Amino acid sequence: MFLIxxxxxxxxxxxxxxxxxxxxCxxxxxxxxxxxxxxxxxxxIPIFKWDRRYFVEASCxxxxxxxxxxxxxxxxxxxxIEIRDKDLVYVGNNNEWTYSKNTYNKRCVNCGYIAQEDFEYCPKCGQKL
Known part of the structure; x- marks a missing residue:
């Protein structure tokens, strides 16, 4: 028997x-x-989901x-329902963040290196993320 x-x-x-x-803006x-x-x-077939996080991107x-x-x-x-400003926490500009298979990543604005979400500084150039 195979389980996938x-x-x-x-x-x-x-x-x-x-x-x-x-x-x-x-x-x-x-x-x-x-x-x-x-x-x-x-x-x-999806059985169950966890770690739900909601994101909002402004089109402008x-x-x-x-x-x-x-x-x-x-x-x-x-x-x-109406989304109010107090319901939102600013994360950054969409071109600073990327989405990978199992993690949320930050993109360094200085060199373009993609670092993990919990990094405060870029491991390649040392710029604050």
Whole structure:
């Protein structure tokens, strides 16, 4: 008997169709919301998910925020709620962060090296991340 199972990081887009005024750049834009989570699959069928994290990207300037867990859960379930500034924690600009299979990474603005999320300084050039 063969068992095919695996653990993977899954990205799921969450629909949100409201026009916003960006608190970073002051321009009109929209929020692109997505959820990242770890998923255990058996025979390519997702069995359970954990470590859910919600992220919001502003379409106008690329500002990237981590969304409050409760608000993200409500949006994922289809509730029509407003995202307020207090629900967001600024993470950086989207071109500074990359997404890898099982980790969240930072990109050094000085040399472009991709470092792990918990690094404070770039291991290649020493620049503060």
């Amino acid at each position: 199972f695996g653990i993977d990081t899954v990205k799921k887009d969450i629909p949100y169709d409201k026009l916003i005024i960006c608190s970073r 002051g321009r009109y834009g929209r929020y692109n919301i997505y959820m990242l989570c770890k998923c255990f699959s058996l025979f390519f 300037c690329g500002a990237l925020y981590e969304l409050n867990q409760e608000v993200g859960d409500k949006l994922r379930k289809g509730e029509n």
